[in-house]
Amino acid sequence: MRPDDKPRGRIICAGLGPGAQDLMSLRTARAIAAARHIAYFRKKGRKGRARATVEGMLPAGVTEHAMEYPVTTELHFGSDGYRQALAAFYDDWAERLTDLTRTDDVVVLCEGDPFFYGSFMHLHLRLQDRAVIEVIPGITGMSGCWTETGRPITWGDDVLTILPGTLPQDELARRLSDADAAVVMKIGRNLPRIRAALETAGRLDDAWLCVEGTMAGQRIAPLAQVDLADCPYFATVILHGNGRRPLAEIE
Incomplete structure (x- = not known):
């Protein structure tokens, strides 16, 4: 990374807790309230549970980035096709999120606790040495x-x-x-x-x-x-x- 490419923002993964808004941590709520970019996982054609959890909490003017899984149950999770599709998906979004941090923080919403069976773990692995990462824990589901x-x-x-x-x-x-x-x-x-x-x-x-x-x-x-x-x-x-x-x- 060149000096002028050094990111100005962070990737903040905000653990949302088990689903009720009032079980969200203060740190997560504050990160959401201050966000300029919000990213969240969802199945194609669905609103996404993480996005539904924060309904009414997003600040005016925030830019939303829906990370839509390429497959969910269409392929067996142990098949080569499933693994390859998900790997490409996580590679792509790691690149996109890194690009966003060149100017701003990005808040990635994660249900429950991000490091407990969370999809963000796959991004976290790919973002090492590419972005400044902060993970906010949450009450597990x-x-x-x-x-x-x-x-x-x-x-x-x-x-x-x-x-x-x-x-x-x-x-x-x-x-x-x-x-x-x-x-x-x-x-x-x-x-x-x-x-x-x-x-x-x-x-x-x-x-x-x-x-x-x-x-x-x-x-x-x-x-x-x-x-x-x-x-x-x-x-x-x-x-x-x-x-x-x-x-x-x-x-």
């Missing part, structure tokens, strides 16, 4: 979900296991059978397989499904009672721990 169940996720010596629902069914079952407490993410069309894994592990009756936790459309129910065809991607399966704790005094 899973934390919002287990809090909305009204029960602690872990007690005492409980070990919390976090699993992507894309794992093979037998591996899910093995890990769930060994878990004290667990969170399964990336649900959507994986739910029938996750339910079968829980049943194999003998944990189905302990599992709860939280859909759109902390948001207006929130639904929480025992997983065994849920219609498997009625589950969006933004859902989380919760298994609460039952570990060591002082006995409550009984009056």
Whole structure:
């Protein structure tokens, strides 16, 4: 990079938290309020959940940059075509964001916490030594979900296991059978397989499904009672721990 190409701005990745605006951090809210450029991921043809979360918060005159995924479920996530399409997508947007920082800050919106299964991680990897990066952490979606169940996720010596629902069914079952407490993410069309894994592990009756936790459309129910065809991607399966704790005094 030539001296005259040195960026004047930063790339600020703002963690939005689990979905409710009032669970956003002050630092994130201030970054959004001061933004001249806002970037966010979305599926083609959709508004995008990150953009919907900040509705009514954007300053006048802000320029929006919708980063539209080239594929989502059209190709299997393990296929060469999927990996190549996503790699080119992230390469392109890393270049575009770097160009924007030559004059201004750019705020990249990220649901939950940016470094917890967030798409921004793939940009962060590509932006090293190319831009000044600031990452603002956020409350994770899973934390919002287990809090909305009204029960602690872990007690005492409980070990919390976090699993992507894309794992093979037998591996899910093995890990769930060994878990004290667990969170399964990336649900959507994986739910029938996750339910079968829980049943194999003998944990189905302990599992709860939280859909759109902390948001207006929130639904929480025992997983065994849920219609498997009625589950969006933004859902989380919760298994609460039952570990060591002082006995409550009984009056």
